[in-house]
Amino acid sequence: MRFSLNDFHRRRGTKFRLYAQSPVLEGFGEPETVWVSSPAGSLRPGPADGRMYAIQPLEKKPYGDETMPPFTGFCHPAARASRAGHFDHIGPDDPAFASVHMFGAVRRVLDVWETYLGGPVHWHFNITHPRLEMIAHVPWDNAHFGWGFMECGEGADDQGVERPFALNFDIIAHEAGHGMIFSIVGMPTPETLTASYRGFHESASDCVAMISALHFDRFVDHVLRVTDGNLYVENEMNRIGELSRTRQIRKASNALKLSDVIDVDTPANDVTGKQVHKLGQPHTGAIFDIMVEFYLDRLVANRVVEPDLIAALRAAGRREQFEKADQTLFTDAFARQPEGFRAALCEARDMLGLRLAETWRRLTPHDFVFSREVEMMLKVDAEFTGTRHRQMILECFEWRGISFEEHESSEH
Ligand SMILES: [Zn+2]
Incomplete structure (x- = not known):
């Protein structure tokens, strides 16, 4: 018996188009349509829900030691769901695609692990930040997960092709993994960190x-x-x-x-x-x-x-x-x-x-x-x-x- 998240969330969930792997790889050139657990019509513009939201700042530096979410500057208009409540109408040619892709990929990773855990992952930072802020583009050749945020730059992927990291499922899933491990296992103190x-x-x-x-x-x-x-x-x-x-x-x-x-x-x-x-x-x-x-x-x-x-x-x-x-x-x-x-x-x-x-x-x-x-x-x-x-x-x-x-x- 093969468990399928797509079958599990089909009809009631929300559709996104995601790249399973770098599109430069043979067989992965087109994003595939997946169903995530968010009930169709439940996602707000961004996309956004009660635990996370994607924004597209006009201009923003990567978060560092001195800065923290929420981002309060100007942003491009938020991506909106289709009339049926899905986000699969936003494809790679749309300027909002990276942002939508990032949200969909993180939601997908959470769906996988919340199925295994038998319940929701509660962000470890939720004492100060109830929601995860996601930014698909900052001028930086890296991606990171920090206190209340996840943001991606762009650079050469493992195939040596320059592309936004927000379109790389491995990188998004790895960064989301850091957030989940902090939430599931916990944060050591400076004295107990090994x-x-x-x-x-x-x-x-x-x-x-x-x-x-x-x-x-x-x-x-x-x-x-x-x-x-x-x-x-x-x-x-x-x-x-x-x-x-x-x-x-x-x-x-x-x-x-x-x-x-x-x-x-x-x-x-x-x-x-x-x-x-x-x-x-x-x-x-x-x-x-x-x-x-x-x-x-x-x-x-x-x-x-x-x-x-x-x-x-x-x-x-x-x-x-x-x-x-x-x-x-x-x-x-x-x-x-x-x-x-x-x-x-x-x-x-x-x-x-x-x-x-x-x-x-x-x-x-x-x-x-x-x-x-x-x-x-x-x-x-x-x-x-x-x-x-x-x-x-x-x-x-x-x-x-x-x-x-x-x-x-x-x-x-
Ligand atoms: Zn890492």
């Missing part, structure tokens, strides 16, 4: 973006197409990253271990932004490996491939002889029934999303260490499905050098 928490934040935001992107059918098809459905072997050989030009998959299927990145005991403020991003990569890799394992599990459970075939691939992996292993049975199975592979990947995505959301909800941001997340994920997973995946999850983290130490369980 380098690991900073790395975790980057990684979790990447995971949010990857799982959110996997809610676009076109992106699911893309991932399966570049791997011929054989996510396991391509991931083990660290080839997905080379094959796929999409940012999230390149970052997620990495081979980095904790020993390859800066020492997690480095004081949080001594770690540069670049080091922080790298520090999160082993964690992102482990999470991606877990999703691939769930995918194999579903392929077998749904009788799309034989268990013997998976066992043979694993055995070849242990001998490091994938190149010699016969993979034609696998690719033949994919050619025969791609829909079974699509369903398995979507189920794996949701198995992971549900576990991550519940794990993050139970974490504290103070004195964060990666092993505490591992411990919590094992607990959450056990509540979902018993001990069935325990060993696999442990191994995925251990291979990355993220080990789980039993004695820490009583401390927090």
Whole structure:
């Protein structure tokens, strides 16, 4: 059974046109129409609702240490819904499109994670700012999420093409991920902030973006197409990253271990932004490996491939002889029934999303260490499905050098 947000919100929700990935990528040139959860007709000009609003300032510098929302200067007229209450009539040629796209993309990311969390994400900044302000254009070659706002500049994307970041779903979803992680896990104090928490934040935001992107059918098809459905072997050989030009998959299927990145005991403020991003990569890799394992599990459970075939691939992996292993049975199975592979990947995505959301909800941001997340994920997973995946999850983290130490369980 494949869960689809579009089917879930069809008819009652609101339509937007979103780019699932950079439009310079093959197959992603046109934005696709998606349904978000906002009831049709409920969105005000902006778009805007009770939790967020998009504005288009005539002129504005990026927010910094001295400035805060709300923006009070002059703005272009707000985008308006169609008579039926949708925003899909605003296409890429419309000057308001970037703003509408940004709102729709953030709403979509929230829909994904609120489904997993079973309730709304309450912004961590809502004690002072009840709504998130979204600005699709500031003169800057970056994008950021801060106290009560999210704003995007423009610059070269991962394909080297200059374009507004507000049209890049990965970047918007990653920034929205920062906001959600602050809201779900929380804000440490300067004294309790660790380098690991900073790395975790980057990684979790990447995971949010990857799982959110996997809610676009076109992106699911893309991932399966570049791997011929054989996510396991391509991931083990660290080839997905080379094959796929999409940012999230390149970052997620990495081979980095904790020993390859800066020492997690480095004081949080001594770690540069670049080091922080790298520090999160082993964690992102482990999470991606877990999703691939769930995918194999579903392929077998749904009788799309034989268990013997998976066992043979694993055995070849242990001998490091994938190149010699016969993979034609696998690719033949994919050619025969791609829909079974699509369903398995979507189920794996949701198995992971549900576990991550519940794990993050139970974490504290103070004195964060990666092993505490591992411990919590094992607990959450056990509540979902018993001990069935325990060993696999442990191994995925251990291979990355993220080990789980039993004695820490009583401390927090
Ligand atoms: Zn980030």
